[in-house]
Amino acid sequence: MKQGFLVLNNLVKVFGTGEKVVNAVDHIDLEVKKGSLVTLLGPSGCGKTTTLRMIAGFEIPTSGSIYIDDEDVSTTPPNQRPTTMVFQNYALFPHLTVFENIAYGLKIRRESANDIRRKTKEIMGLVGLEGYEERSPAQLSGGQQQRVSLARSLIMEPKVLLLDEPLSNLDAKLRVSTRLEIRKIQQRVGITSVYVTHDQEEAMTLSDRVVIMHEGKIMQIGTPQEIYAYPVNRFVADFIGKANFIRGHVTGMRPENELEIEIMGKKIIVPVQKDVFKEGADVLLVLRPESVKLESKKPDTLTGIIREAVYLGSQMVYEVDMAENIITVEIANPQEHVVFDTGEEVTLTFQEKNLHILPYEKEV
Numbered sequence: 463m464k465q466g467f468l469v470l471n472n473l474v475k476v477f478g479t480g481e482k483v484v485n486a487v488d489h490i491d492l493e494v495k496k497g498s499l500v501t502l503l504g505p506s507g508c509g510k511t512t513t514l515r516m517i518a519g520f521e522i523p524t525s526g527s528i529y530i531d532d533e534d535v536s537t538t539p540p541n542q543r544p545t546t547m548v549f550q551n552y553a554l555f556p557h558l559t560v561f562e563n564i565a566y567g568l569k570i571r572r573e574s575a576n577d578i579r580r581k582t583k584e585i586m587g588l589v590g591l592e593g594y595e596e597r598s599p600a601q602l603s604g605g606q607q608q609r610v611s612l613a614r615s616l617i618m619e620p621k622v623l624l625l626d627e628p629l630s631n632l633d634a635k636l637r638v639s640t641r642l643e644i645r646k647i648q649q650r651v652g653i654t655s656v657y658v659t660h661d662q663e664e665a666m667t668l669s670d671r672v673v674i675m676h677e678g679k680i681m682q683i684g685t686p687q688e689i690y691a692y693p694v695n696r697f698v699a700d701f702i703g704k705a706n707f708i709r710g711h712v713t714g715m716r717p718e719n720e721l722e723i724e725i726m727g728k729k730i731i732v733p734v735q736k737d738v739f740k741e742g743a744d745v746l747l748v749l750r751p752e753s754v755k756l757e758s759k760k761p762d763t764l765t766g767i768i769r770e771a772v773y774l775g776s777q778m779v780y781e782v783d784m785a786e787n788i789i790t791v792e793i794a795n796p797q798e799h800v801v802f803d804t805g806e807e808v809t810l811t812f813q814e815k816n817l818h819i820l821p822y823e824k825e826v
């Protein structure tokens with residue numbers, strides 16, 4: 463028996479026929495816990511919107527099944543599913559007031575006027591729209607319109623709330639504040655939510671768990687911390703945050719999941735999560751730019767030459783040429799560190815625990 467409140471089971475969606483076949487969603491499995499927020503994250507065309515639309519019932523799966531609260535809804539029409547969707551473009555009725563827009567679904571359900579008034583008032587308080595009852599959508603800012611859209615979805619008390627890039631029409635500053643608001647409201651209501659975005663920062667700040675998709679497949683499911691610190695492959699490491707990739711070679715095995723690895727002619731000991739590497743194997747070391755420290759060149763260390771030094775106020779970003787690799791290094795609080803110039807020779811240091819090891823993969 464699956465544990466999730468929302469369960470996607472071997473879900474497939476194929477569009478087109480013959481030579482024009484697109485495997486938009488390619489055998490995915492996902493379990494979402496009750497009350498949690500999961501984001502589907504990935505580059506354009508990876509299948510996240512199609513997945514969301516299948517959960518909503520706007521697309522019928524080619525194969526596989528969808529369960530919500532133990533009920534198979536795979537072929538249930540959208541209006542009979544216990545889901546509501548918040549759209550990118552808000553999709554509000556322009557000729558109705560804010561109150562009427564939010565109350566619309568309850569009216570269709572023929573709830574009593576008293577209930578409609580009470581619930582609408584309550585939800586408007588929850589999303590911070592008190593006082594805006596009589597305005598029309600055109601008299602609201604983008605952020606306020608999106609709150610109306612959220613309220614309109616929440617008032618239906620769905621079992622699963624679906625959000626399709628709800629912030630992409632807002633400017634950068636408003637996006638940041640609105641995503642925090644959405645997270646607070648989601649947690650206060652305790653509603654199980656699936657959120658589609660291609661913005662990794664948005665996914666990291668909002669999610670209990672992030673689902674990384676690529677070409678219709680799920681690459682990794684994990685908490686934001688797990689995805690960042692322990693990406694399962696080069697695609698995920700590259701997609702989430704910035705990453706340096708250094709080719710290495712396993713030269714010895716140590717007890718307790720430690721490996722002896724040679725990189726650029728130097729041997730280092732690295733702890734690994736899983737005991738999957740063999741002596742002699744080529745590996746890929748993932749090193750985040752903020753995990754590297756720089757000092758003046760010392761003998762018998764990993765060294766490089768500064769090719770570029772960019773001051774960004776809160777941090778200094780260096781590109782360091784290490785013969786086989788160009789390594790990006792980010793140093794926070796530049797005023798508290800020695801600042802290096804282009805052409806200077808430096809020693810690079812990092813803590814082995816901040817290295818993440820993957821099986822070797824070529825750049826794609």
Ligand code: ATP
Nearest residue numbers: 477478484486505506507508509510511512513660
């Ligand atoms: P974006 O961020 O650009 O919206 P996405 O990850 O949401 O991308 P989808 O919209 O799910 O991706 O599309 C996945 C693939 O399926 C793409 O190659 C897309 O062109 C294709 N696709 C989506 N809808 C259809 C359709 N109705 N007919 C044919 N192909 C489709």
